[in-house]
Amino acid sequence: MEILTGNNILAGLDSYFKDNGYDNLYIITDHNVKYYHGKYLSSLLKGYNYKFYSIPPGEKSKSIDVVLSIYDDLIENQIDRESLIIAFGGGVVGDITGFVAATFKRGIDYIQIPTTLLAQVDSSIGGKVGIDYKGLKNIIGSFHFPKLILIDIQLLKTLSNRDITSGLAEILKYGLIADYDLFNYISSNLSKAYNKDEHFLLDLVNKSISIKQDIVSRDKFDKGERRILNFGHTVGHSIESYFDFSQYNHGEAVILGMIYESYIGKEVGLIDDDYFWEIYNSLTKLITPLKFNDLEIKYLLEIMENDKKKLNDQTILILPIGKGKVGIFNDVDVDLIINSLKGEWF
């Protein structure tokens, strides 16, 4: 698996197809990405056989119905194992495309061209592919590693501020789990991210990929250490799901999750007050935390309980244990989670 990062490197895509003998291309994208960047991609594909399949934007598209409609179209277009499938979009397009490529004809080569910051630093890396089902996120899926991940910063120019925040969330997470300097570097340069400073974004992308690759290489199939990548996600997922995936995007919910989970870390005595408030002050520049009431907390805990089944019947929380370090815990007192979510402490 090859990863290429840079600014304006999409232009060189053609030579990759030539070198690897692909001339039948099937591009899966969403309507927004097609609108902003479809023409440019088409202009690079002159002389190839290619077809676009565009899905409605958003998490709701990560469904079995959309997968079935893509299978129908693949059959209709006689896509075979000599063809190449291309994911051209954010994490939704990447996850669904990877899943289709993993399953159609028992696996077809695919490449990722991620177009959101979140997809460039996180979802396109690591081989996890899948879809949601019955309201359960990523419940059906597999591991299928793309042949190439081509990351072009230029594609981020059309991204909304909320989607920049979403990507920053995962990068701030890498900082808190593995590189505290990176965390500080982002917090003190937020405007560069929102202004889409190319050098800054490319630097963040390269640093993020190297952290994620490092963790994934030690635990390719998510049996142990890879779980530290879920920092902020136990609570974050429950918030995302409680609001029916509409109020907060993934990264925004993860930022909230990191705030509440860090507070738990402080209460357990894993980190000191000063470090906690450093984290709090940096993360609240991006999202304002909420004070949840008793009923809301009951639902949030139920959602976490459901997640628990997935994880060998234990509620797993990733908590900070020092600057740029986290640990995996399965014995956290539920009252600590409740107090954290009540938010009487801020």
Ligand SMILES: NC(=O)c1ccc[n+]([C@@H]2O[C@H](COP(=O)([O-])OP(=O)(O)OC[C@H]3O[C@@H](n4cnc5c(N)ncnc54)[C@H](O)[C@@H]3O)[C@@H](O)[C@H]2O)c1
């Ligand atoms: N596989 C993994 O390891 C992994 C890791 C993290 C997240 N994920 C998944 O990723 C998904 C979230 O990804 P996401 O945040 O990229 O969401 P997304 O794919 O929904 O993209 C967010 C929005 O940005 C738009 N968009 C995409 N590229 C654009 C561009 N260049 N310019 C303008 N608009 C653009 C999309 O149309 C969409 O409206 C979730 O489903 C999550 O489960 C997967």
Ligand SMILES: [Zn+2]
């Ligand atoms: Zn995430």
